[in-house]
Amino acid sequence: MKIDHLISQIKQKNSFLCIGLDTDLDKIPKHLLKEEDPIFSFNKAIIDATHQFCVAYKPNIAFYEAYGLNGWKSLERTMKYLNAEYPEVFTIADAKRGDIGNTSTRYAKAFFETLNFDSITIAPYMGRDSVEPFLEFENKHTILLALTSNQGAFDFQTKNVGEHELYKEVLEVSKTYKNSENLMYVVGATKASYLKQIRHIIPENFLLVPGVGAQGGSLQDVCAYGMTKDVGLLVNSSRGIIYASQGEDFAMAANNKARGLQQVMEIELRKRN
Numbered sequence: 001m002k003i004d005h006l007i008s009q010i011k012q013k014n015s016f017l018c019i020g021l022d023t024d025l026d027k028i029p030k031h032l033l034k035e036e037d038p039i040f041s042f043n044k045a046i047i048d049a050t051h052q053f054c055v056a057y058k059p060n061i062a063f064y065e066a067y068g069l070n071g072w073k074s075l076e077r078t079m080k081y082l083n084a085e086y087p088e089v090f091t092i093a094d095a096k097r098g099d100i101g102n103t104s105t106r107y108a109k110a111f112f113e114t115l116n117f118d119s120i121t122i123a124p125y126m127g128r129d130s131v132e133p134f135l136e137f138e139n140k141h142t143i144l145l146a147l148t149s150n151q152g153a154f155d156f157q158t159k160n161v162g163e164h165e166l167y168k169e170v171l172e173v174s175k176t177y178k179n180s181e182n183l184m185y186v187v188g189a190t191k192a193s194y195l196k197q198i199r200h201i202i203p204e205n206f207l208l209v210p211g212v213g214a215q216g217g218s219l220q221d222v223c224a225y226g227m228t229k230d231v232g233l234l235v236n237s238s239r240g241i242i243y244a245s246q247g248e249d250f251a252m253a254a255n256n257k258a259r260g261l262q263q264v265m266e267i268e269l270r271k272r273n
């Protein structure tokens with residue numbers, strides 16, 4: 001998807017919400033377990049109930065890999081459904097991949113071509129030749145982990161390397177990669193206080209911001225320090241939306257939660273326009 005399409009969808013829906021499809025058979029409503037493909041049935045119901053309030057879906061690949069071949073089939077069906085019914089919606093493979101160039105090329109083929117995702121999350125640790133194979137794909141986006149939402153982010157990402165912190169080095173160096181215009185970055189909502197400095201280095205790139213809801217990050221703070229003229233934010237919530245209810249009303253409960261977040265986003269967008 002071209003970035004302009006994502007931006008116009010955000011403006012049309014007054015939303016920059018990404019819904020995480022972290023689908024776990026231990027958490028979905030029990031009545032769905034009787035279905036032939038419970039994961040797909042759950043995802044389909046969530047997508048049908050929430051698509052008007054969000055601009056992106058982010059299946060986290062771990063939740064599908066956990067079920068082996070059946071999990072991959074559910075993921076493939078989910079992607080085919082999204083591409084066929086809601087082609088305007090941006091899709092993110094939360095796979096956190098990255099390897100030597102030759103191997104990264106195969107990961108890129110798997111997620112961009114075979115599964116037809118618009119974007120993928122990538123760990124920057126292996127450097128330039130592990131990231132550039134993903135950047136070669138036109139209208140596909142590579143979302144590099146910069147400053148993650150978890151506590152372990154302080155183990156390495158905020159440590160100084162030379163003059164500044166490692167996450168800043170990731171931002172600075174990745175700007176020099178070939179086709180760096182296809183880069184987006186992950187910044188956790190729990191790290192909103194860092195956003196001002198991050199925007200000095202990357203004033204325009206889209207940020208995927210997980211960590212609102214279950215992890216406690218503040219949507220208002222993220223908007224105050226991270227929003228650009230083209231919005232530049234995709235704020236993710238997974239458990240807070242998809243498991244709002246574990247009863248038969250789960251889709252309606254997800255609809256309510258997604259609508260609630262969209263309404264806050266609309267207020268934040270109006271403040272700045």
Ligand SMILES: O=C(O)c1cc(=O)[nH]c(=O)n1[C@@H]1O[C@H](COP(=O)(O)O)[C@@H](O)[C@H]1O
Pocket residue numbers: 020022060094121147148149150186187188210211212213214215236237238239240
């Ligand atoms: O790349 C991610 O999406 C990600 C990066 C990060 O720093 N923190 C983080 O929570 N995530 C993912 O975002 C989702 C957050 O889920 P909830 O905490 O349930 O909203 C999970 O799929 C995480 O794997």
